[in-house]
Every structure is written in C-alpha cells, then in structure tokens.
Amino acid sequence: MRSLVLVGHGSHLNGESAGAVYRYAELLRGRGLFDEVVEGYWKEEPSLRQVLKTTASTDVTVIPMFISEGYFTETVIPRELGLGHQGPVPPGGVARVLGGRTVRYTLPYGVHPGMSDVILERAREVLPDLNAQDTALVVLGHGTTRNENSNRVIYGNADRLRESGLFAEVHALFLDEEPKVGGWPERVRAPRVVVVPFFASEGWHTLETIPEDMGLTGEVTEFPENPHGPQTVYYARPVGTHPSVADVVLHLAEEARGASERGGDEERGHAQAWAAFLDLARRGTRVGEAVVTPHAGMFELRHALDEGRPTDDLTTVVTPEGLRDLARRDEGGHHRPVHTLRNLPRGWRAVLSEADLPRGVHYLYPAVVEEGYAQHCHTLRATPWPTTARRQTGIYTKVTRATPEQVEDVAKDVCSGCLKTRLWAGEKLTRTFFSGVPGAIPCAEACTYFIAEVREEVSGKRGQASPGHDD
Ligand code: SF4
Structure with a gap:
C-alpha cells in the first residue's frame, strides 16, 4: 500500500484556509494512483503530530502544499513529523524510517519545475493567442526581505519561460521587494502583457493589492498612454488553484519514491484499530458526540442528541466529504479547528457504506480511532507538556516560559x-470508547490550538479580540 499525505497550513480562525488541500486531495484520490490520500495541517486536525498515524500503509509520501520553501517547510513540518531534519530539503526529498514506516518528505509543490507549465496554462486561459511577437509575461511573486527562497522560485520560473521563446519578454516582479510590480509600465515594453500571480490561492493580494498596485480594473485592462505606448494587461488567476497542480504533486511524489523499507507493526496497528472500530460499528456504537448505527448494509451517523429524531428533520449527507464539511463548523457557523470540542453541530445524518465509514469517522474525529485504540491496548505514549513546549520554534518558543499555573489556567478554559x-498532563484514562465510554478519548499531546493559547497567555494577550493564532 502507498499513502500520499498533503500537508497544509490550515487556520484556527478561518474555515476556508484548508479548502485548497481538501480539493487537491479529492482530485488525487480520483486519479487512483495511491491507495489513500490523506490531509494534515499545522493549525487544524489531523495535526502534523497525528497525521502519520492516520495513514494505513508503511510507504508514505508527504508533500507540503506550499508555494515556496521557508520556515514551515524547512522547520515546522519536519519537526512536527519527527523527521529529524531541519533546514533546506534536498531536491530528492528526505527519507526516513519512522516507527516502521518509510516516510518521504518532499520539497513544496511550488518549487517544482513543472510549475512553469502551470504558469503557461494560466497565461493561456486569459490570452489564448499569446505569442513571441507582441506578448510579455509577468510572473508575479510576493517576495520578502526575510527569505531569499521566496524570490528564487519566481526567478527560476521566469528564466525557464524566457528560454521557452514563447514570449517577447518575461519579467519577474514582486509585491514586497524590488523590482516592484508598481513599476511595470517602465519595465515592460510589449503591447500585450499577461500577468500571472504566483500565489497559492485567491485572496487579499490577488483580489486587491495586485490590481491596486498595477491599476487593473478587471481581467483585461487597457492602458492607452503608457511610457512605451498603449498596452493591454491580461490578469490571470493564481497558479496555486489550477487543477494541474495535482500533476505537479504526482511528479514530486514519484521523484521522491525510493527503495521502500517495509516495517509492518504500524500498518498492522492501523488495520487492527479500524477492524476493531468496524466491529463496534456493526453492533452500533457511540464515539464522542456521534452515534453510529448499522442500517440495511449501511451505517448511519448522527449527533447523539438527535437520536430518535425523524430523518425528515435532518439534513442527509451520503459522502465522507459531506460529513467533513458539516463537522468543520459549529451550529453558529464558526470554524472548529479542534474536532473534539463539544460543539459538534446537530441536525444532520450521514449515511455511509462500510467502505466509506473509516474516512467519514476520520473526518469527524481525526486520528481518534488510531489513538483511542492504542490507548485501549495500553500502547499510546503521551508527550508531557515541557517536551512539547521545548520543541516549539520561532514565535512559539516563548511558551517554555509559561508557569504550570498558566498552563493549567489555559487548560481550564480550552x-x-x-x-x-x-494524558500529557498526567490525567488518567482507564477506559475508552472502545470499551463503551463514548467521551473517553485520549489526548496524548497538547494540540496547536492549546499551544497558541498558552503563547497568548504568556504574552498577556489571551482573551483579546484578535488572538493571532495563525502564524
Ligand atoms: S490540548 Fe486540550 S483542547 Fe487540545 S485536543 Fe487536547 S484536550 Fe483538547
């Protein structure tokens, strides 16, 4: 079996942030080249600390769904996955055997040379007859003075597309560093100009900042009086949302694939956990706030407080993804970065086949079956708070300064x-939902939401309007 793990940033605040990774995972699942495609997040669940446990195989390829190299791809993700690697990732990726699994960690998709083709596809969407006589291409990056890697990828793509000979001119311009995008009328001479934002998603920069800095009014903008004569600018959509990114991801995964060292214990552990859960589900069970009932060869899941409610009163979903989408918001429509918070919305039912049930339960409560079963078998190891705190880097290092009282204050609230x-704070859990106690779910390690709250506490900012959880 082979597993593909797509890792995104996610958000404690914004439910849309994880959407692109979910969409690519669905696309790649549809291609059927991997036995499973799993998502993991820095700021959502399953967390980077849990995500490897949620994979069924011992052959795992992890792709960071980021547009450029930087702090997350070089420090945070390898650290949280326990790869024992820090710093730039070599072109062939990093391979490690972890707990019996071969884990390959690749460069982010944005730095793959195949992204030049994605830029070209985006350019052709807005200007199908682009040509080397009268068309200039602007590859537009964010740029930053803090990380030289973020501009290297823009220059690399601009060089490759210049060599292709498809354009009269190719320019690399930036929002945050020189050469800045606002100076385009002085630099670009061709009468037709295609601008392709090298951004991961549609957002504030692509919708507001770039059009403002360039003076654009829509997808096509005429500039009759520019220094080099009249020009027309064709503004493309960001590269990161193009379906071809799925092909780039597959190329990265293939390139990273090396000799597979098969363990077996972890794969068996995962299979046993789900076999045990299916066994429970066939008899009807409860996990967390949800109840699972076998019915006519299928399984129905609903909020335990909706037990007995007529089905006509409930919204029915029939796919794991449908369940995923409704479990990500509470009844007020607010994002739920931690799925085991006691605010699972009511008013729905999911009807899933036995084949889809594991994915549905995984979306409802990520990594809970794997960790719950390990606790049930007394094999789950907890990570004490001081160890988690010491592992933090960057702006989170300050959580090591939290006193035990501050940690407990945060725990009381969160x-x-x-x-x-x-378990990480020494609490005991002698039974789990595997032995009939629905709410008995272990927490082996403080989640990133908790860590962010401790940081706010140490900074004296906890409870203020903008918690700033998304760094
Ligand atoms: S750290 Fe607290 S909030 Fe986070 S998952 Fe564990 S128990 Fe839940």
Whole structure:
C-alpha cells in the first residue's frame, strides 16, 4: 500500500484556509494512483503530530502544499513529523524510517519545475493567442526581505519561460521587494502583457493589492498612454488553484519514491484499530458526540442528541466529504479547528457504506480511532507538556516560559470544552470508547490550538479580540 499525505497550513480562525488541500486531495484520490490520500495541517486536525498515524500503509509520501520553501517547510513540518531534519530539503526529498514506516518528505509543490507549465496554462486561459511577437509575461511573486527562497522560485520560473521563446519578454516582479510590480509600465515594453500571480490561492493580494498596485480594473485592462505606448494587461488567476497542480504533486511524489523499507507493526496497528472500530460499528456504537448505527448494509451517523429524531428533520449527507464539511463548523457557523470540542453541530445524518465509514469517522474525529485504540491496548505514549513546549520554534518558543499555573489556567478554559482527557498532563484514562465510554478519548499531546493559547497567555494577550493564532 502507498499513502500520499498533503500537508497544509490550515487556520484556527478561518474555515476556508484548508479548502485548497481538501480539493487537491479529492482530485488525487480520483486519479487512483495511491491507495489513500490523506490531509494534515499545522493549525487544524489531523495535526502534523497525528497525521502519520492516520495513514494505513508503511510507504508514505508527504508533500507540503506550499508555494515556496521557508520556515514551515524547512522547520515546522519536519519537526512536527519527527523527521529529524531541519533546514533546506534536498531536491530528492528526505527519507526516513519512522516507527516502521518509510516516510518521504518532499520539497513544496511550488518549487517544482513543472510549475512553469502551470504558469503557461494560466497565461493561456486569459490570452489564448499569446505569442513571441507582441506578448510579455509577468510572473508575479510576493517576495520578502526575510527569505531569499521566496524570490528564487519566481526567478527560476521566469528564466525557464524566457528560454521557452514563447514570449517577447518575461519579467519577474514582486509585491514586497524590488523590482516592484508598481513599476511595470517602465519595465515592460510589449503591447500585450499577461500577468500571472504566483500565489497559492485567491485572496487579499490577488483580489486587491495586485490590481491596486498595477491599476487593473478587471481581467483585461487597457492602458492607452503608457511610457512605451498603449498596452493591454491580461490578469490571470493564481497558479496555486489550477487543477494541474495535482500533476505537479504526482511528479514530486514519484521523484521522491525510493527503495521502500517495509516495517509492518504500524500498518498492522492501523488495520487492527479500524477492524476493531468496524466491529463496534456493526453492533452500533457511540464515539464522542456521534452515534453510529448499522442500517440495511449501511451505517448511519448522527449527533447523539438527535437520536430518535425523524430523518425528515435532518439534513442527509451520503459522502465522507459531506460529513467533513458539516463537522468543520459549529451550529453558529464558526470554524472548529479542534474536532473534539463539544460543539459538534446537530441536525444532520450521514449515511455511509462500510467502505466509506473509516474516512467519514476520520473526518469527524481525526486520528481518534488510531489513538483511542492504542490507548485501549495500553500502547499510546503521551508527550508531557515541557517536551512539547521545548520543541516549539520561532514565535512559539516563548511558551517554555509559561508557569504550570498558566498552563493549567489555559487548560481550564480550552480543554474543559474538549472531549479529550489530557494524558500529557498526567490525567488518567482507564477506559475508552472502545470499551463503551463514548467521551473517553485520549489526548496524548497538547494540540496547536492549546499551544497558541498558552503563547497568548504568556504574552498577556489571551482573551483579546484578535488572538493571532495563525502564524
Ligand atoms: S490540548 Fe486540550 S483542547 Fe487540545 S485536543 Fe487536547 S484536550 Fe483538547
């Protein structure tokens, strides 16, 4: 079996942030080249600390779904996955055997040379007859004075597309560093100009900042009086949302594939956990706030408080993704970065086949079956808070300064609303939902939401309007 793990940033605040990774995972699942495609996030669940546990195979390729190299791809993700690697990732990726799994960690998709083709596809969408006589291409990056890698990828793509001979001119311009995009009328001479933003997603920069800096009014903007004569600018959509990114991801995965060292214990552990859960589900069970009932060869899931409610009163979903989307918001429509918080919305039912049930339960409560079963078998190891705190880098290093009282204060507010029992703080959990206690779910390690709250506490900012959880 082979597993592909797509890793995104996610957000404690914004439910849309994880959307692109979910969409690419669905696209890649549809291609059928991997036995499973799994998502993991820095700021959502399953977390980077959990995501490897949620894979069924011992042959795992992890792709960071980021547009350029930087702090997350070089420091945070390898650290959280436990790769024992820090710093730039070599072109062939990093391969490690972790707990019996071969884990290959690649460069982010944005730096793959195949992204030049994606830029070209985006350019052709807005200007199908682009040509080397009268068309200039602007590859537009964010740029930053803090990380030289972020501009290297823009220059690399501009060089490759210049060599292709398809354009009269190719320019690399930036929002945040020189040469800045605002100076385009002085630099670009061709009468037709295609601008392709090298951004991961549509957002504030692509919708507001870039059009403002360039004086654009829509997809096509005429500039009758520019220094080099009249020009027309064709503004493309960002590269990161193009479906061809899925092909780039597959290329990266293939390139990273090396000799597979098969373990077996982890794969068996995963299979046993799900086999045990299916066994429970066939008899009807509860996990967290959800109840699972076998019915006519299928499984129905709903909120336990909706047990007995007529089905006509409930919204029905029939795919794991449908369940995923409704479990990501509470009843007020607010994002739920931690799925075991006791605010699962009511008013729905999911009807899933046995084949789809594991993915549905995974979306409802990521990594809970794997960790719950390990706790049930007394093999789950907790990571004490001081170890988690010491592992933090960057702006989170300050959590090591939190006193035990501050950590407990945060836990009183945050964890008291969560179903999980804090093994990492020494709390005991003698039974789990595997032995009939629905809410008995272990928390082996403080989640990133908790860590962010501790940071706010140490900074004296906790409870203020803008928690700033998304760095
Ligand atoms: S740290 Fe607290 S809030 Fe986070 S998952 Fe564990 S128990 Fe829940």
